[in-house]
Amino acid sequence: MIGQTLRNREAEFIVFRNRLVLVSLAIVVLFVLLVGRFVYLQVVMRDHYHTLAEANRISVVPIVPNRGLILDRNGAVLAANYSAYTLEVTPGKVQNLEQALDDLGQIIEVSPRDRRRFKKLIEESRNFESLPIRSRLSEIEVARFAANRYRFPGFEIRARLFRQYPYGEIASHAIGFIGRINDADLKRIEAAGSNAKYKGTDHIGKLGIEGSYEAELHGVTGSEQVEIDAGGRAIRSLARSEPVSGNNLVLSLDINLQKVAEEAFADHRGALVAIDPKTGEVLALVSKPGFDPNLFVDGIDPANWDVLNNSPDTPLNNRALRGQYPPGSTIKPFMALLALESGKRTPDYSISDPGYWTLPGVQRPFRDWKQGGHGSVNLYRSIVVSCDTYFYGLANDVGIDAIYRFMTQFGFGGKTGIDIDGEVPGLQPSQEWKMQRFKQKWYSGDTISVGIGQGYVLATPLQLAAATAMVANGAIPVTPHLLREIQDSRSGARRPASFKARAPFNIKPEHLKLVQSAMADVTRPGGTAARAGAGAPYAIAGKTGTAQVVAMKQGEKYDEKRVKERLRDHALFISYAPAGEPRLAVAILVENGSHGGATAAPIARELYDYFLLGKLPVRINRAGGDIEESD
Amino acid sequence: MKKAIDAAFSLVARRLDAPLTATIVLLVAVGIAVIYSTSGGNAFDRPLGQLRNFAVALTAMWLVANITPQQLMRLALPVYIVGLALLVGVALFGDIRNGARRWLNLGFVTIQPSEIMKIGVPLALAWYFHKREESLRIVDYAVAVLLLAIPAGLIMRQPDLGTALLIFSSGFFVILLAGLSWKILISLAVAGGAALPFVWGMLHDYQRQRITTLLDPSSDPLGAGYHIIQSTIAIGSGGLLGKGWLNGTQGQLDFIPERSTDFILAVFGEEFGLIGIVALCALYLVIIARGLMIAMNASTVFSRLLAGAITLTFFTYIFVNMGMVSGILPVVGVPLPLISYGGTALLSMLVGFGILMSIASHKHLVAS
Numbered sequence: 001m002i003g004q005t006l007r008n009r010e011a012e013f014i015v016f017r018n019r020l021v022l023v024s025l026a027i028v029v030l031f032v033l034l035v036g037r038f039v040y041l042q043v044v045m046r047d048h049y050h051t052l053a054e055a056n057r058i059s060v061v062p063i064v065p066n067r068g069l070i071l072d073r074n075g076a077v078l079a080a081n082y083s084a085y086t087l088e089v090t091p092g093k094v095q096n097l098e099q100a101l102d103d104l105g106q107i108i109e110v111s112p113r114d115r116r117r118f119k120k121l122i123e124e125s126r127n128f129e130s131l132p133i134r135s136r137l138s139e140i141e142v143a144r145f146a147a148n149r150y151r152f153p154g155f156e157i158r159a160r161l162f163r164q165y166p167y168g169e170i171a172s173h174a175i176g177f178i179g180r181i182n183d184a185d186l187k188r189i190e191a192a193g194s195n196a197k198y199k200g201t202d203h204i205g206k207l208g209i210e211g212s213y214e215a216e217l218h219g220v221t222g223s224e225q226v227e228i229d230a231g232g233r234a235i236r237s238l239a240r241s242e243p244v245s246g247n248n249l250v251l252s253l254d255i256n257l258q259k260v261a262e263e264a265f266a267d268h269r270g271a272l273v274a275i276d277p278k279t280g281e282v283l284a285l286v287s288k289p290g291f292d293p294n295l296f297v298d299g300i301d302p303a304n305w306d307v308l309n310n311s312p313d314t315p316l317n318n319r320a321l322r323g324q325y326p327p328g329s330t331i332k333p334f335m336a337l338l339a340l341e342s343g344k345r346t347p348d349y350s351i352s353d354p355g356y357w358t359l360p361g362v363q364r365p366f367r368d369w370k371q372g373g374h375g376s377v378n379l380y381r382s383i384v385v386s387c388d389t390y391f392y393g394l395a396n397d398v399g400i401d402a403i404y405r406f407m408t409q410f411g412f413g414g415k416t417g418i419d420i421d422g423e424v425p426g427l428q429p430s431q432e433w434k435m436q437r438f439k440q441k442w443y444s445g446d447t448i449s450v451g452i453g454q455g456y457v458l459a460t461p462l463q464l465a466a467a468t469a470m471v472a473n474g475a476i477p478v479t480p481h482l483l484r485e486i487q488d489s490r491s492g493a494r495r496p497a498s499f500k501a502r503a504p505f506n507i508k509p510e511h512l513k514l515v516q517s518a519m520a521d522v523t524r525p526g527g528t529a530a531r532a533g534a535g536a537p538y539a540i541a542g543k544t545g546t547a548q549v550v551a552m553k554q555g556e557k558y559d560e561k562r563v564k565e566r567l568r569d570h571a572l573f574i575s576y577a578p579a580g581e582p583r584l585a586v587a588i589l590v591e592n593g594s595h596g597g598a599t600a601a602p603i604a605r606e607l608y609d610y611f612l613l614g615k616l617p618v619r620i621n622r623a624g625g626d627i628e629e630s631d
Numbered sequence: 632m633k634k635a636i637d638a639a640f641s642l643v644a645r646r647l648d649a650p651l652t653a654t655i656v657l658l659v660a661v662g663i664a665v666i667y668s669t670s671g672g673n674a675f676d677r678p679l680g681q682l683r684n685f686a687v688a689l690t691a692m693w694l695v696a697n698i699t700p701q702q703l704m705r706l707a708l709p710v711y712i713v714g715l716a717l718l719v720g721v722a723l724f725g726d727i728r729n730g731a732r733r734w735l736n737l738g739f740v741t742i743q744p745s746e747i748m749k750i751g752v753p754l755a756l757a758w759y760f761h762k763r764e765e766s767l768r769i770v771d772y773a774v775a776v777l778l779l780a781i782p783a784g785l786i787m788r789q790p791d792l793g794t795a796l797l798i799f800s801s802g803f804f805v806i807l808l809a810g811l812s813w814k815i816l817i818s819l820a821v822a823g824g825a826a827l828p829f830v831w832g833m834l835h836d837y838q839r840q841r842i843t844t845l846l847d848p849s850s851d852p853l854g855a856g857y858h859i860i861q862s863t864i865a866i867g868s869g870g871l872l873g874k875g876w877l878n879g880t881q882g883q884l885d886f887i888p889e890r891s892t893d894f895i896l897a898v899f900g901e902e903f904g905l906i907g908i909v910a911l912c913a914l915y916l917v918i919i920a921r922g923l924m925i926a927m928n929a930s931t932v933f934s935r936l937l938a939g940a941i942t943l944t945f946f947t948y949i950f951v952n953m954g955m956v957s958g959i960l961p962v963v964g965v966p967l968p969l970i971s972y973g974g975t976a977l978l979s980m981l982v983g984f985g986i987l988m989s990i991a992s993h994k995h996l997v998a999s
Contacts, residue, residue, distance in 0.1 A: 009765060015810040016935060017927065023807070023939075024923055027946050031912055034950065037957045041867040042905040049867025056864060057880045227884060235884060 059228045062200030065219030066161060066489075068246030070175060070209055072255040073283075073484055078175050079210065080164045085137040085157055087145060088130040091122055093154030100152060101133070107148050108141040110134060117301035124182055124299075130156065135298055163203065163297050169290040171258045173318040174251070174282070174420065174482055176208020177293035179300075197221050206296065207318075209249060209482055212420045216486055219246035248487040250494070252281030260610045260617060261286045264603040270570075270590040271319035273465035273480070274607060277576055277585040280469065280478030280499065282418070284586075284607070285462075287319040321423040324458040325589055328545035329386045329596070330574045331407075331453035333471055333515045335394060336379055338406040340511040344397045347514055350378040357392035359444055366392045366448055369546075383518035384527050386544060388452050395451025400442055403450060404430040409477075409505050410467040412459055417479045417499065426463050429456035454548060464587035468574040471519070472541070472582035474512060477502040519543055520579040523601070529573065532601030538612055541582075542575030542604065544596030547589075568592040573600035577608045584611050646696040648925070648988045654917050655969060655984060659685050659977075661911070662970035664876065665899050669891040669972075672877040677891060677972055684974035688981035695985025699993050700934050703986065704758055707933075710747065711755035711778075717744035718785040725789075733789050745786045745794045749979050750986075752782055752798050753940040756805035761933035772811050779803070792838050793963035796951070801944040808926075808939045842961045858894065859958045861886045866900035866957060873904030891972040893964055896956040915949050915968075918942075925991045934990045941983045948980075 041049065070079035087108070094100050101118075104110055114134055121131045133155075137145070142157055149155070163178050181189070181204045189198050198204075199221055205214040222243030227235045261272050261284045272286035289311075295304050308316055317323070339345035355373030356365035368374070368388040374381070382390035395403065408414060413428025427433075429450060431442040449455025459467075466480050479499040487494050519541035523533025528544040547570040571593030576585040586604050593599035606617040659681075667678040698706075717735055721744055725732040733743050756775055763771045779802030787795035807816070831839065865881035874880070882890050882898035890898050900908055922942030929935035945968060952967040954960030966976045 012764070012767075012810060012932070013935075016808055016939075019808050019810065020923055020927060020939060023804075023943060024920075027916075027919060027943075030946075030950055031916065034953050034957070035909060035912060037954075037959055038866065038900065038905055038908050041863060041957060042870050042900070042908075045867050046870040049864050050870065052864045053868035053881055056861075056886055057884050227880070 057227050059226055061224045061226050063222035063224055063240075063243045064161070064200045065221055065243035066245040067163065067178070067203075068217040068219065068487075068489060069248045070217075071248060071250045072253045072258075073251060073281075074254065074256075075250075076255045078165065078167060078171065078251065078253070078255060080166060081161050082164055083159055083161050084135060085142050086132045086135040086160050087137060088132050088156050088158050089118075090130045090154050090156075100155070104133070104145075104152065104155070107144050108134065108137065113301050113303070116303065117299055120302050120305075121180070121299045124180075130158075132160075132298055135160075135162065165293045167255060167259075168292050168294065170262055171253060171255060171285065172208075172290040172293045173287040173320065174208050174253060174258075174285040175293065176210035176212075176420070177206055177296040178203045178210050179206045179296045180204075180298070199223075203297070207422070208420050209251065213249055213483065216249060217246040219489065220244035245489040247489050249483060250485040250487060251482050252276070252279075252283060252484040253285065253482060254283045254611075257607065257611055258284045258286065261603070261607050262288065262290070264606040264617060265590070268590045268593060268599065269313055269319070270588070270593065270600075271323055271461040272586065272588045272603065272607075273320050273462045274584055274586045274611075275465050275469050275478070275480050277469035277472040277478070277582045280466070280480045280501065281484060282480050282482045283584065283611075285320050285482065287317070287321075287323075289313050289315040291315045318422055319589070319591075320461045321418065321420070322460070323589065324424060324426050324460055325570055325572070326455070326457060326547040327412075327453040327459040327464060328547040328570075328572055329388075329453060330464060330543050330545035330572045330587075331451075331457070331459075332383055332386060332391055333519055333543050333574075334407060334410055334412075334467065335391055335403070335451060336383055336515050336518070337471075337507060337511055338398055338403065339379060339394050340514065341406070341507060342398050342402055345379055345394060347379055350376050351390055351393065353377050353387055353389040355389070357389045357448075359396065359448060362445065380514060380518045380521075383515065383543065384521045386522075386528050391451045392448050395447050396444060400429070400431060400447045400450065403447070404428055409502075410470055411463055411477065411502070412457075412467065416462055416466045417481075418462060419481045419483050419497075419499070423462065424460060426460050427456060427458040453545060461587045461589045464572070464574050464589075465585055468576055468587055469582075469585040471512070471515065472576035472585050474509070475507040476504045516541055516579065519575075523575075529575075529597040529601035532573075532597065532605045536605065536608070538577055538608065539579035540575050540577040540604065540608060541579040542573055542601060544601060545572030545574070546570070546594070546596055547572060549592065565592055568594050571596045571598065571600040573597070573604055575601070575604045575608075577604075577612060584608065643693070646988055646992045647693065648696075648921070648991050650921050651918060651984060651988060651991075654914055654921075655981070658911075658914055658918075658969040661899075661914075662895070662972075665895055665902070665970060666891050666972050668877050668879065668902060669882055669895065669898050671883065680974075681972050681977075684977050687974065688977045691978055692981040692985035692988070695982050696988035696992065698985075698989055700931065700937075700990055703754070703937075703989065704761065704933050707754040707758035711751045714744055714747040714751035715782055715785075717742070717747065718782055720744070722785055722788065733791055743975070745782075745789070745791060745798065746975055746979050748782045748786070748798050749794070749801065749944075750982055752779060753801045753805050753937055753944070756802050756809075757933045757936040757940065760805065760809040760936055761931060764932045767810070769815075772806060772809075772815070775802075775806050775809070779806070790835055790838065791964075792834075793951075793965045796963065797944065797947060797965065800947045801940050804940040804943040805936050808936050808943075809932075858888055858962055861888070862894050862897035862956050863958045865897040869901040869904045869907075871905050873900070873902050873907055876902050878902060893952065893966055893971060894956055895971050896953060896967050899970070900956075911970075915946075919946050922987055925987050929990050938987055938990045941987055945980070945983065 066081055069077055072078055091097055101110060101115060110133065118131065118133050145157060165175060180202055185204050189195060197218065201221065205211040205217060220243060222241045224240045225238040227238055257274065261274065265286065265288045269288050272284060273282065274284040275282050291308050353368060353373035353375060355371055356367045358365045373389060374385050374387045377387045377390050407428050413426055415423050415425050434440055434442050446455055450457050462480060466478060469478050470476060479501045481497065481499045483497040485494045485496050520539050521527050522542050522544065523529045523540040529542055533540050549567050549569055571590040573588045573596045576582040586607060588600040588603050590599045609615040663678045663681050666681050670677045721732060721735045726734040726736055733745065735742055735744055755778055759775055759778060779799065783795050783799040786798060861881065865879065865887055868881065879898055879901035881887055881901055887894050887897045919942055922938060922945065926935050926938035926942060929938050948965055948968045951960060951963065951965045955962050955965065966973055968980050
């Protein structure tokens, strides 16, 4: 019978008691089971869970070092750091980014420009990276966001160090800029094994001093072991190794001189390199137009990028290092030295210049820039009036191989070794070169053009400056450089930068003297840059030059007014001053500036006036037609 | 004067069971210490809140202990009927909070009627079996099962699986102790086992997930599995001796969710180790042993069934909570008795102990 009925109280109690005993046993068994489970967790698996717990709570956070400052030779800060609040987003943590940004826009200002810049950043980075959407938040904005933070998962306010370039466009090509680390940078960092150093760093030097001295500027990343809570927030520090700030760099640049130089260019495009002829220190390095490096620090927005990148003026191109131009008549002082050194010309030897020169056996004449010619011209005068005819014959007499050997001693056709990246070597042509490049033999006619700095020959403004310095200093090669001293961030000790130069070579002092004095006469009445030198209480030794932009048929007359601005010749001027004891050597190129004496030389004058006399620019009228003008 | 003090002391203490009271106070004190630790070791609002909860619950316990079992028996049916009516009310008009309809707004106060049934169901069943003493038939068990199934079913529908399970087991314990034959129990168990797939079908998604998560916590490490993973890490890393009071890292650093309520054992296990857990189990065993002793010595069917069921339900709480925190049972919202932070659970627990004490202290009166 299933329905067991108990009528007996005693029997019922006995059943109750039995069941209670049974249940008690069950309880004991279950407790043993539980304790067994805890023994398993806490004794058997204790180490396993201990490890997990430590991993849970300890996080190693990198501490980014302060980037070293960049100073000019007088201590003016060219690249500074400042800390500011940024609002950062990890896109991977946000479900609907567009919506979130719209919502954010109602709390703090997010301009369309910020959004475009951010979009570009997203395209360039990985999903789990924290990217800035707004920087330089005000205290009020920080507070307002903090109050609404719960609405924005994946958004975080961070205090970050920023780079600032107080002078903006001034010297931007020399200083360079830092930008966010991109994939290419990352590969370089990995290849160099510097991954640990760059943990937590999201900017890297991209160009100029910022780029080439990245290793000095970056510093050593510190780290902090912090205890974190389940939300990833740091609770307290367990151990800390301090970061070491990057070293400060003192440049040879004189920012005031630089400013004068850039202003002297006005709206012209071009480049200027001013170096100390004794040491090779670069005091000014101009490439116009420039750009505002501050735009790049936090990722440039597409609008600004398009302007910089697509402008026909190529503001991002560093013309001083990367612009390759025919040196034109600025090559003549060097050719004159070659003439004397090789013995092919004596100082007294004169030619009678009819205004053209013909290669024996060739019908077509090579024309002088001056119709009708300069009359009787010796070596000295050939420099002062920039007589082409003199140098046609000279080039033919010395030959291309001698020209190549001699010019490379002055650094033409090779990199100067300046301490920022991107320099190009220019071109000093030779027979071998032409054979390799064009599979053609060298013709005598090729040599004639090279003799006046046209044809195949190309030089950068930097090379011209370095070569000019050698004319000024007695043919001692110098390596142009921007770094003067490195100031150690820990000890504060300054260690001077040193740069190896090419081995010096011998040039007879009297030959050098002759060329130097001819160059000094270039800026005096009768010279091609007489107007630029007019009234100066010091002597400028210089040489004007014109570089053809469009090749013209020999015999065709160059009509300046007819040629559109972009097709006008480039104006060049190399110089040093004071002529007696040179303190500054300058090479100037003004793109489409027509005549060196008219547009390039006055810039040099403003520079010297400031550098030697402390005089701020007195604008020289550059518009008028100069009778002595140019070659 | 001395007489007056003695009289007052006797008034307060004569219905209280000394070993039970002492152990309860000790456990609640341990609980408050752990709650203090879970609030970072510097905030007092939670520990003080729990102290206040304890004061209220203790008063309730004392009041209940002073009610005679006969009076309790008379209250049994009304409590059950009112509780059932409220549960129906919840099902019809209840407020929805966190996706479950558990609360009933009576205009002046919002209550969770399932809490009343934690006492109401064993009370009613014990009363029923007492009434049917000496004339128990199979049909009585059927009625008892019905008395149990209706509220349990309503609560499960809310849905509140944890409470439904606890209320079901409290009623089941009464029926078990009342002497339902093993054959029926076993066939019911088999039938229940066969019904599992259907029950699975009735479960809500989140309930199913809790069960699948138990089988493989790593399947959802940031969602449902997070609780289990983090609590086992905390307990396991505590080791034999624990990291010391206030020194647990996992609990202090917010890794354990609900660390002052349902998952407080994880913090306790981390800070006091296996030694602490064994000691805790020993204290619980003292209470259970004392409760079973009271049940054994109770003089009426009502008393002994009620005392037995209350004690076994108390154990069920402990087992389910410890099993859940250590990762051998699914995560159901069951607090650790006397330790977890929370007024309601503590109140219903101590009302239960009040009933035990009433039974213990009134048995001679009944006998005479």
